[in-house]
Amino acid sequence: MIQNLKQSLIVSVWFVFLTFPLMVVRVNTMDQVVIWRWMNMVWVAIGSFILSYLWRYMLARQQVRKKVADEGVEIRSRTQLLLEDMSFRYKAMGIILLAALVFPLVFDTYQSTIMISALIYVVLGLGLNISVGLAGLLDLGYVAFFGVGAYSYALLNHHFDLGFWITLPIGGILGCLFGIVLGFPILRLRGDYLAIVTLGFGMIFKVVMENWDGLSFGPSGIANIDKPSFFGMDLSLANSTIYIYYIMIALVIFTILVTNRLKNSRIGRAWIAMREDEIACVAMGIDIARTKLSAYALGAFWAGMVGVLFASKTTFINPASFTFMESAIILSIVVLGGMGSILGVIIGAFFLILLPEYMRAFSEYRMLAFGAAMVLMMIFRPQGIISNLRQTYEYKGSKDKINNG
Amino acid sequence: MEYFLELFFGGLTRGSIYALIALGYTMVYGIIQLINFAHGEIYMIGAFVALIVAGVCTIYGLSGVSILILAGIIAVIYACAYGYTLEKVAYRPLRGAPRLSPLISAIGMSIFLQNYVLLAQTSDFLPFPRLIPDFLFMEPVAHIIGSPELVILITTFITMILLTLLIKKTKVGKAMRATQQDMNMARLVGVNVDRIISLTFVIGSALAAIGGVLVASYIGQVNFYIGFLAGVKAFTAAVLGGIGSIPGAVLGGLILGWAESFAAGYISSDYEDVFTFGLLVLILILRPAGLLGKSHKQKV
Numbered sequence: 001m002i003q004n005l006k007q008s009l010i011v012s013v014w015f016v017f018l019t020f021p022l023m024v025v026r027v028n029t030m031d032q033v034v035i036w037r038w039m040n041m042v043w044v045a046i047g048s049f050i051l052s053y054l055w056r057y058m059l060a061r062q063q064v065r066k067k068v069a070d071e072g073v074e075i076r077s078r079t080q081l082l083l084e085d086m087s088f089r090y091k092a093m094g095i096i097l098l099a100a101l102v103f104p105l106v107f108d109t110y111q112s113t114i115m116i117s118a119l120i121y122v123v124l125g126l127g128l129n130i131s132v133g134l135a136g137l138l139d140l141g142y143v144a145f146f147g148v149g150a151y152s153y154a155l156l157n158h159h160f161d162l163g164f165w166i167t168l169p170i171g172g173i174l175g176c177l178f179g180i181v182l183g184f185p186i187l188r189l190r191g192d193y194l195a196i197v198t199l200g201f202g203m204i205f206k207v208v209m210e211n212w213d214g215l216s217f218g219p220s221g222i223a224n225i226d227k228p229s230f231f232g233m234d235l236s237l238a239n240s241t242i243y244i245y246y247i248m249i250a251l252v253i254f255t256i257l258v259t260n261r262l263k264n265s266r267i268g269r270a271w272i273a274m275r276e277d278e279i280a281c282v283a284m285g286i287d288i289a290r291t292k293l294s295a296y297a298l299g300a301f302w303a304g305m306v307g308v309l310f311a312s313k314t315t316f317i318n319p320a321s322f323t324f325m326e327s328a329i330i331l332s333i334v335v336l337g338g339m340g341s342i343l344g345v346i347i348g349a350f351f352l353i354l355l356p357e358y359m360r361a362f363s364e365y366r367m368l369a370f371g372a373a374m375v376l377m378m379i380f381r382p383q384g385i386i387s388n389l390r391q392t393y394e395y396k397g398s399k400d401k402i403n404n405g
Numbered sequence: 406m407e408y409f410l411e412l413f414f415g416g417l418t419r420g421s422i423y424a425l426i427a428l429g430y431t432m433v434y435g436i437i438q439l440i441n442f443a444h445g446e447i448y449m450i451g452a453f454v455a456l457i458v459a460g461v462c463t464i465y466g467l468s469g470v471s472i473l474i475l476a477g478i479i480a481v482i483y484a485c486a487y488g489y490t491l492e493k494v495a496y497r498p499l500r501g502a503p504r505l506s507p508l509i510s511a512i513g514m515s516i517f518l519q520n521y522v523l524l525a526q527t528s529d530f531l532p533f534p535r536l537i538p539d540f541l542f543m544e545p546v547a548h549i550i551g552s553p554e555l556v557i558l559i560t561t562f563i564t565m566i567l568l569t570l571l572i573k574k575t576k577v578g579k580a581m582r583a584t585q586q587d588m589n590m591a592r593l594v595g596v597n598v599d600r601i602i603s604l605t606f607v608i609g610s611a612l613a614a615i616g617g618v619l620v621a622s623y624i625g626q627v628n629f630y631i632g633f634l635a636g637v638k639a640f641t642a643a644v645l646g647g648i649g650s651i652p653g654a655v656l657g658g659l660i661l662g663w664a665e666s667f668a669a670g671y672i673s674s675d676y677e678d679v680f681t682f683g684l685l686v687l688i689l690i691l692r693p694a695g696l697l698g699k700s701h702k703q704k705v
Contacts, residue, residue, distance in 0.1 A: 018486055021479075022453065022525045027460030034461055040525075059498065138505060140512070185690045192440045192508055193689060196640055200682030203637070211675040324633070328516055335509055368520040374513025378506045379498045 008052040015048035016041055058380050100249055104242040112245045116313060118353040119248040120306050125333040125345040126255050127302030132331065133340035134268060135295035136275030138195040140327055141202025144182075145175040145300040147209065147322035149307020154222040154317050155215075164228035168308050175304020176297045183296040187289050202327055209319040221318025225311050244313050251309065255302055260342055262298065271295050272340075325367065332370045336377055338384025347385055407549060412670040413663070414550040418623075420662020421561040425616035426639030427646070427654040428568065429609025435585045435649035436605050437500070442511035443491055444613060445636015446518035447484050449629065451614025452621040453522060455480035456533050463534060473536035473622065481614045487518075488610025489603055497599075515633070522629040530628045533621040553623045564615055565655060568608070572651065581605060585649070634678075641685040647698020656696060 023044060026035040082088055104112045124146060131137045149171035156162040156170065186197050209216045216222070227240045228247060262268045270291045273281045282288055311317050329352065337348025352370070356363040377384065426448055433441045455476040462472045495514045499507045537553040572578035583591040584601045592598050620635070621627050638661065646657025661681065668680040688695065 014490070018483075018490060019525070021457045021483065022450070022522060025457050025461060026526065027457055027464070032464050034464055136505065138508060185686055188693055189689060192438075192504070193644065193693070195508060196440065196637070196644070197682075197686055197689060199637060200641075200685055204679050204682050207676065207678050328512065331509070331512070364524065365520075367516055368524060371513045371515070371517030371520060375495050375510045375517065378502070378510040378513070379495075382502065382506055 004053070004056070007056075008049050011052040012045050012049040016045050019044045062380060097253075104245045109238045109241045112241050114354065114357050116241070116245055116248050118350055118357075119245075119252050120310055120313075121330065121333060121349040121353045122252055122346050123248075123255050123302050123306040124330045125337065125349045126259050126342065127299045127306070128330050129299075129334050129340065129342070129345045130259065130262070130271070130302075131295045131299035132334050133338075133345070134263060134275065135271040135292065137292065137295060138192075138198070139296075139299070140195050140199035140324070140331065141205070142198075142299070142303060142330055143322045143324070143326040144202045144205035145178055145303035146307040146310070146326070147205055147319075148175050148178050148300075149304035150311040150317045150321070151209065151216060151222075151307075152304070153308040153311040154225050157225050157311075158222055164226065164308070164312050168305060171308035172301045172305035175300040175302075175307065178304075179296040179298075179300030180293055183293045187292055199324065199327075202322075202324060206319050206322055209322070216319070219318060219320070221316060221320075223316045225315045225317070227315060228312050244309070248309065251306065256342060256346075263340075263342070267291065267294055328367075329370065332374050335374055336384060338386045341384060341386045344384045344386030351385075408670070410549045412666045414554060415670075416663035416666030417659065418554040418557050418662070419666060420642075420659035421558055422616045422620050422658075423635075423639050423642040423661050424655045424658025425561055425564065425612050425619075426635060427643040427658045428565075428651065429613050430640050430643040431646075431648055431651060431654040432581075432605050432609050434643070436581070436588075436602055437496070437507075438504075439496065439507050440511065440640065441491075441496075441606075441609070442508070442636070443495070443514040443518055444609065445632035445634075445639070446515050446522075447488050447491070447610045447632070448613035448617040448635055448639075449627075449632030450487055450518065450522065450617075451480045451484040451610075452533075452617035452627050452631065453526065453629075454483045455614075455618040455621060456531060456627050459534050459536065469538065470536070472534070473618075476536070477615070477618045480618050481611045484610040484614030484617070485607045488606040488613075492603055492606040497602075515636075519629055519633065526629070528629060530626045533625050533627050535625065536622045557619045557623060560615065560619060564612065568612070569651070571608075577601075577604065638681055641681055644685060644695055645688050647695025650695070650697045650699075653695055653697035660696075 020041065023040040024037050026037060027033075028035060103115060124142070127145075128139060128142050131139050131142075152171045152174045153162075153164070153167045156167050162170075182198075182201050186194055189197060210219050212218075228244060230240075230243055270281070270286045273284065273286060274288065274291050274295075278288065281291075310321075314321075333348045333352050334345055335348075336352065337346070338344030356366040362369075426444065429444050429447070430441060433439060433444070458476040458479045459472050462475060467475070491514060495510045496507055499510055537556050540552045540555070572581060580591065580596045580601050581604070583594070583596055584598055588598055591601075616635075617632075620631075639658070642657035642661045643654050644657070645660060646653030646655070648654075661684065664684055665677055665681060669677045672680075
């Protein structure tokens with residue numbers, strides 16, 4: 001007890017020292033005055049004191065759980081058991097689908113717009129989930145593929161008057177091609193090098209788009225992009241939002257279906273094998289180059305497609321929409337939701353996009369909370385909110401045979 | 406010719422700063438095989454603390470070189486403290502976890518620290534006082550190499566010699582090298598591995614802070630975002646020279662500095678960052694182990 005108290009006090013004093021110059025002092029060089037914000041110091045002291053207790057408690061719990069896991073007992077939590085129940089699954093899916101379909105009819109345009117952006121992130125998260133969650137290839141430049149899709153629609157629309165529906169697959173395929181082109185040079189790289197190179201690709205994309213005025217119209221971006229047309233009719237703003245909303249719902253369902261099938265397919269199992277152990281995977285006769293490239297290409301495909309939709313929704317794009325921060329948000333969706341888990345990623349996207357949207361006071365602290373959440377998640381719950389269920393196979397024959405071996 | 410020399414020294418200055426930051430990456434990577442993404446943020450925090458100290462000192466009436474030294478020392482102390490805490494909070498609990506976990510934790514920490522400074526201070530660019538005086542004897546060559554550049558070059562040179570001595574000659578340095586070669590074996594022969602890892606973070610952070618203070622007083626402004634790009638570029642430098650290798654980090658930093666300086670001077674400054682990352686991709690394709698790095702055969 002005393003021990004704990006002492007430890008927390010030390011932590012508290014340490015953090016007060018640590019945050020002192022940045023949190024307390026503020027220099028106004030214009031008026032030549034120093035502003036001392038002593039209240040912040042008190043908050044840091046109290047906050048770190050309480051957090052250090054929590055931190056120790058959580059670490060202790062983590063240790064216990066690890067010990068149990070080491071003993072080989074697999075515990076399935078209640079949510080996992082519920083998720084495995086097929087009849088519950090169908091009912092839940094039906095209710096969610098119904099709710100999604102009536103949503104724009106019940107709520108106003110503003111709510112639908114927010115919902116559309118959340119759905120965009122759902123698709124982006126599911127796309128990134130293929131390369132990060134399933135194949136274990138950390139991609140920090142994912143937003144570039146999103147940008148490729150958005151720019152391909154904006155440019156094709158601007159120069160050739162191509163419509164939304166034609167460009168949607170084109171955007172996806174272009175994203176795919178970019179994934180393959182960028183994938184080739186990095187086939188030989190391992191996890192962390194890969195991360196930094198993909199980060200570089202993301203930055204190159206933004207720099208090129210900012211400076212190549214002839215192609216992308218530079219930082220001023222492209223405006224007046226057509227909204228999707230509905231059999232050639234011009235829709236009012238409210239109606240076209242609803243229309244985009246439904247397109248987005250369809251796209252999300254399509255994505256979920258395909259990624260779900262992919263996950264349990266031959267190539268999906270190859271991705272998971274590669275994530276777990278690359279060398280063992282090669283030994284099993286899996287073509288690593290093809291597996292990696294397909295993970296990149298299929299991940300990028302969704303980003304390209306949803307990029308087209310993003311451009312048509314906002315009707316204006318510029319390079320500022322495709323910064324590293326976007327990549328980081330998408331990555332944190334995947335990480336927080338649960339790498340590899342489709343349901344987790346969907347919940348993660350709604351959580352991370354809708355929460356700051358509805359809690360305006362909180363939105364300033366959004367990125368701070370994202371960063372902290374990524375660290376805490378990795379330490380205390382690396383499997384994410386909804387952990388990925390492993391496909392298990394049961395031996396159906398009699399047990400004696402195995403024992404007699 | 407003069408233009409060439411100007412670019413040459415500009416690149417040298419820039420490169421030596423990259424090298425200072427790259428050393429932190431390379432040392433940490435050598436020991437725990439982790440890209441410390443938040444390293445650039447330590448550099449930024451170093452610069453920010455120096456700015457705040459310098460601001461307070463100016464208002465309370467100190468002047469000139471004394472501010473520079475005081476600000477530098479406090480910045481280094483704080484950067485060390487941040488580096489130490491960073492390792493303890495974000496990386497130590499993850500030792501032994503799958504490789505992706507500490508990496509994501511590092512990215513999270515980087516985002517966290519950026520936004521922490523953004524919220525605690527400001528998102529604007531703050532002017533950094535010109536603390537390095539113009540030396541009189543530099544006047545004849547001032548159009549090629551200025552006094553701040555000279556100070557940066559001398560400081561980095563001294564720092565690197567001290568670092569080399571620390572690693573090659575002292576007992577602690579020996580322990581660090583042992584830990585780098587084989588962590589478990591080092592533990593067996595009585596090296597306190599945890600402490601060595603902490604120390605590595607502290608030394609790396611100190612180097613980053615020195616770089617931060619020098620750059621901030623050279624460029625003249627500071628912002629919460631400067632650490633990100635500097636960090637990525639320094640990492641590129643570390644990879645270029647072969648990550649894990651200390652002379653490699655210096656060489657990589659200098660090459661990167663020159664490449665950027667000449668590319669910006671002779672080709673186009675808009676695409677400066679593209680050259681950096683282009684170089685990174687090229688090196689990784691042609692020589693994944695870097696220029697001075699040893700390629701490890703993975704044994705199963």
